[in-house]
Amino acid sequence: MLNKIIHFSLYNRPVILFFSLLLIIVGCWTAYKMEVDVFPDLNAPTVVVMTEGKGMAAEEIERLVTFPIETAVNGATDVHRVRSSSTTGFSVVWVEFDWGTDIYRDRQIVSEKLATLGDALPEGVGQPTLGPQSSILGEVMFIGLTADTTSLGNLRTLADWTIRPRLLSTGGVAQVTVMGGDVMEYQIRLHPERMRHYGVTLNEVLTATRQMNRNASGGIHYESGNEYIVRGLLSTNSPQQIGQAVVKSTANKQPIVLADVADVEMGPKSPKTGVASVSGQPAVLLTITKQPSTSTLELTEKLDKAIAELQSSLPTDVKVNTQLYRQQNFIDSSISNIKKSLLEGGIFVVLVLFIFLMNARTTVISLVTIPLSLLITLLVLHFMGLTINTMSIGGMAIAIGSLVDDAIVDVENVFKRLRLNARLPREERLRKIDVIYNASKEVRMPILNSTLIIVVSFVPLFFLSGLEGRMLAPLGVSFIVSLFASTVVALTLTPVLCHLVLKDPQTKAMNTTASQVKVKHDEPRWVRALKVRYEKSLLWALRPRASRWILGATGGLVVVTLVLFFTLGRSFLPPFNEGSFTINVSTLPGVSLDESNRIGQQAEKLLLELPEIKAVARKTGRAELDEHALGVNTSEIEAPFALRDRSKEEVMADIRQRLRSLPGVNVEIGQPISHRIDAMLSGTKAGIAVKVFGSDLTQLHAIGLQIKQVTQGIEGVADLNVEQQIERPQLLIRPRRTLLAQYGITLPEFAEFVNSAIGGEVVSQVQEGARTFDLTVRVADDDLSTMERIRNLLIDTNTGQKVPLADVAEVVSTAGPNTINRENAQRKLVISANAAGRDMRSVVNDMQRAINAKVKLPEGYHIEYGGQFESEASASRLLLGLSVVSIIVILFLLFLQFRSWHQSVVVLLNLPLALIGGVLALVLTGGVISIPAIIGFISLFGMATRGGMLLVDRYNELAQRGLSRQEVVMRGSLDRLLPILMTALSSGLALIPLALGSHLPGNEIQSPMAQVMLGGLLTSTLLNLFIVPIMAPLKIRKQHDKIA
Secondary structure, three states: HHHHHHHHHHHHHHHHHHHHHHHHHHHHHHOOOOOOOOOOOOOOEEEEEEEEOOOHHHHHHHHHHHHHHHHHHOOOOOOOEEEEEOOEEEEEEEEEEEOOOOOOHHHHHHHHHHHOOOOOOOOOOOOOOEOOOOOOOOEEEEEEEEEOOHHHHHHHHHHHHHHHHHHHHOOOEEEEEEEEOOOHHHHHHHOHHHHHHHOOOOHHHHHHHOOOOOOOEEEEEEEEEEEEEEEOOOOOOOOOHHHOOEEEEOOOEEEEHHHEEEEEEEEEEEOEEEEEEEEEEEEEEEEEOOOOOOOOHHHHHHHHHHHHHHOOOOOOOOEEEEEEEEEEHHHHHHHHHHHHHHHHHHHHHHHHHHHOOOOHHHHHHHHHHHHHHHHHHHHHHHHHHOOOOOHHHHHHHHHHHOOHHHHEEEEEHHHHHHHHHHHHHHOOOOHHHHHHHHHHHHHHHHHHHHHHHHHHHHHHHHOOOOHHHHHHHHHHHHHHHHHHHHHHHHOOOHHHHHHHHHHOOOOOOOOOOOOOOHHHHHHOOOHHHHHHHHHHHHHHOOHHHHHHHHHHHHHHHHHHHHHHHHOOOOOOOEEEEEEEEEEEOOEEEEEEEHHHHHHHHHHHHHHHHHOOOOOEEEEEEOOOOOOOOOOOEEEEEEEEEOOOOOOOHHHHHHHHHHHOOOOOOOOEOOOOHHHHHHHHHHHOOOOOOEEEEEOHHHHHHHHHHHHHHHEEEEOOEEEEEOOOOOEEEEEEEEHHHHHHHOEEEEEHHHHHHHHHHOEEEEEEEEEOOOOOEEEEEEEEHHHHHHHHHHHHEEEEEOOOEEEEEHHHEEEEEEEEOOEEEEEEEEEEEEEEEEEEEOOOHHHHHHHHHHHHHHHOOOOOOOEEEEEHHHHHHHHEEEEEEEEHHHHHHHHHHHHHHHHHHHHHHHHOOOOOOHHHHHHHHHHHOOOEEHHHHHHHOOOOOOOOHHHHHHHHHHHHHHHHHHHHHHHHHHHHHHHHHHHHHHHHHHHHOHHHHHHHHHOOOOOOOOOHHHHHHHHHHHHHHHHHHHHHHOOOOHHHHHHHHOOO
């Protein structure tokens, strides 16, 4: 089959060249049009259900809203986990489905389950709303609005009604969340004393104002052959006109209007749930979230264009800042860095080829494989629906040195055979095309088998599930496809180019005899000198005593390496460098929004003192219907940075030190995408999550404080926080039922008073053009300013008189939970932490030991651990098992080629030889094994066998000619020295830019792989040149004896 492919290619050269050119054109066009993103789609199928319950306490939200929703969705098809958070006036339920399920089907399932709730939710609670389908990497941009003279109310109105609709209309935008400023509304502020004076009850005000500002429809009127639509225009946006609405008439028929008992005005909605600022200045922040499968770069370009168009319609003093956070910056720097690594790796390959061959033609033929293989890979990625991202380009960058290996073996053999053919007598010389065919045929099996072995070694990567599987699969696809493409090119285009480009030495010797032919040396002088030195070294190594010494020393190295391997630290993924910090600053629950805002401003000021940070954007609290719900005691600060003289770790340590000066504050430092990956893995925006499950919130918090106490002294533990599920102040209004009955006040009337007079009720809407504002009835702020004033509020009785609230109810200050978090229908509290200056697995092991030894749990309580380390442990176990299977398959493939178990095992000895360099590389670069590093080892096992295969294959060829054992080993080793060194160095040196660029954005995942593969290739190649010659002749000698 392979012979036919080579034969067809050589005898149909125009066809091969045409299709190659066509692939280049189509590949370039596809590459230009392909979507570019930072990572592959990492979304775990999650449906978010959000429900507003205005003014309800956290325990009421949990019992009346969250629990019914959880009950409805639990047990649905393919549901993996249900998490929830119940806080004051708001419920969020995250329904997580199994990986691989269709998210739109999942949303349909949740919608159907929610429909079964019917009237299970209490009156006054909003309808459960599904969050927009967005990506975990969805937050593509923050836009900050600040102004000099425009008020925060007008700024928020501009954001809500001008900017947000325009951005939402941009294709690819899933959600625009607006935070900060003052949400404006029309307010009817009741004065109890004036109401008593005029004898107006709350119920009369509510009856007069409900739907008061909605137009009436009078149907259709016909007159004089015309048809008229009859409309009653009740709607107005004038506070004065709203104030003239009649509430009731007095006994002498005098009308009492709203303005008599209330102030009607436009003002900020109360209570505020969140504020925002930009670099210490009050602001409005818009967070733009993209839809899945949307190109971030294209969307950012559209958004910039839309904002530029909007800018002209905004007031002149309004400043729009789009540089607070842009995912595009991370993508640009990541793709740029990895392209640079790709280019630098290609330059190393060129140097290796040219230095070894000293022939421009052979170098060009070998290099053609690289662009053609990469373009074929991009075409395959496009048809598979994958994007250009750091993982797919990283796979190509890792493969770039290996892409030329097949072509090198082929070209080097053709080049040599043409020279040897020219030295033969004229009558024995073959045609150039026949020489190329024979030379290509000679190396076809090593080429194909080495590719198959490398592919087999990469297969375990595709068995990874979850986040790591989604992240690393495109890397494996691009590596394998590019490798296969290079093999196809080596079997088709390379022989064609050899025929067209390489000169045939026999043309110069056409009229001479064999004795007169003078063909200059095939190789550069330094290569010949290298072979002489290698020949001397090999002769020494083949002596019995030297052989035993070499094998013993190598075995000792392998043992030392294995010991070192098990002492290395463990982590899931290397830390990213996203160019922006996400900093959570939280204080005690119950702190007012104003106080939390003040603390946030102090944190901003401290951050802006750092030379690396030029701007910060802060959100304190939450926006309306925002799944990233934070209490008003929590601020999230986005701080883009540009590193100068210090590393990222040093800057983070400085930030921790500075923010530690804020009293009573907990600090967590992460990065935008890393934060969201952690939240997806464990539900917590930190790398380590210790989850305590139980029923009593006070007990949970006590256990959490105990865990913090025993773990805070452990080396490497940073950002240790106990979730602030503690009690916050509450004002309880408990009715005295006997007195209520005495005054004839029903419980629904009492509830309406608390809901409407104190909490406020939206009774209608006011239209201002296309804008809609709520019309709210509530007691004036002055009458609600203190607890005593609330006690003195007047409530209506059934006799028409008004009595103070304190006469019919107790108004007391108490405490209740601020937030209640649950997972799989159980209350939980999370103690979160990050690892700093030490690998995560060691930190977690120490934490587990300390908790098991010193924390005693009450009956019914238990602890679970979650986070990146959990994913690392499961992925490591899977990869370890599958790597054993891969080694067995590799051994079987080697047996199919050599038909000898002895020779197959000898070639497989390259694996421990490669392990030596891989482990040493990790020790020198930090001493941590991550999932990418493990994959580097697995792929290295396939690449390391190539040299041994070339040697043993050549030994077998020579052994069939009846040569002695010494001749077979010496001649075979010298024949294959050049291709082995060239393939190993081109593969290894091409990895240097990636291996050295671990700190650069975009290189974080590929760098540990490159380091392992580079170190392993160097040691396996060096030792392979001596170990295989020492071991392999044992089998060959037996063959030779049988022949003799």
